[in-house]
Amino acid sequence: MSRADRERQMLDVAEEVFGERGYRDASMDEIxxxxxxxxxxxxxxxxxxxxxxxxxxxxxxxxxxxATRTAMAGASDPEDVLWRGMVAYFTFVAAHSRPFAMLLREPAAASPAAAEAVEATRAQQGALISGALAAFAPGAPAEVIDAFTQIIVGGSERLAHWKTQRPEVSAEDAARYMTDFCWSGLSPYLRREDGGRSGVRTSGPSGGAGTP
Incomplete structure (x- = not known):
């Protein structure tokens, strides 16, 4: 096995063990x-x-x-960007639900380096989100974009954690909840094609972004 393949295998197994045992109880012996x-x-x-x-x-x-970049790149319009990004995010988290839940459950268990790596992930996703917000709400002040970015990052994380305990909730369901929330809050800043202000979106690319 090549070094790259061996490293990939180790990371796959480590992710499983961390998710099953938690950081403190996971052992290098078992991994x-x-x-x-x-x-x-x-x-x-x-x-x-x-x-x-x-x-x-x-x-x-x-x-x-x-995953999120690829999904958002395939969007047909600015509104579709947020939808596709959210579906990709919740789909990804669902595939890594146990280690994701572990990181939220034990935020102080590991070293500052691990905490920094988690925060870097939040910053990365925040940069994608702020770019999308600026695209479909060009009239929103920079402070509003920054504030909503933080709300969406934090809210998506908590919604994903909630979803891990409810397997009946699909990635699309979670994405609808989040996009409904976003459109409600951003409605004063959204512009319709006729130049007016947009209200809350009630339908989306997936066949409806209203309440599931």
Missing amino acids: AERCGVSKPMLYEYFGSKDGLLVACVRRSKAELLD
């Missing part, structure tokens, strides 16, 4: 055993258990950026 490698090899690749967690978060950060 190494599941990978079929020695514990010293884990330390050779990642330095420590915290280094392994940081590597997991950084990989997720890159994958999330790719």
Whole structure:
């Protein structure tokens, strides 16, 4: 197995163990055993258990950026950008629900490096969101864009956490809840094609962004 493949395998297994056990109770021994490698090899690749967690978060950060960027790039209009980005976000989180829940449940369990990696992910997604907001609400002041970006980042995170406990709620359902909320708050700043102000959006690209 190549070094890149071995590292990918270690990160896959580590993500599973962190999600199942939590950071404190996850052991390098169990991760190494599941990978079929020695514990010293884990330390050779990642330095420590915290280094392994940081590597997991950084990989997720890159994958999330790719998933949301790709989805938003396929949007047909500015309103569609937010919808597609939200669906991609909630779909991604659903695929990584256990480690995501662990990070929210144990925010102080790991080192400052792990906390910084999580915050960097929030900043990354915030940059995408603020760009989308500025595109479909060009009349909104910069402070409003910044404020709504923070609200959306935090709200999406809490909504995703809520969703992990409710498997019957789909990624599309969660995206509708968030986009409905966003349109309600942004309605004073949205512009219709006729130049007037837009109200709350009641239908969306998925067949309806109203309350599911």
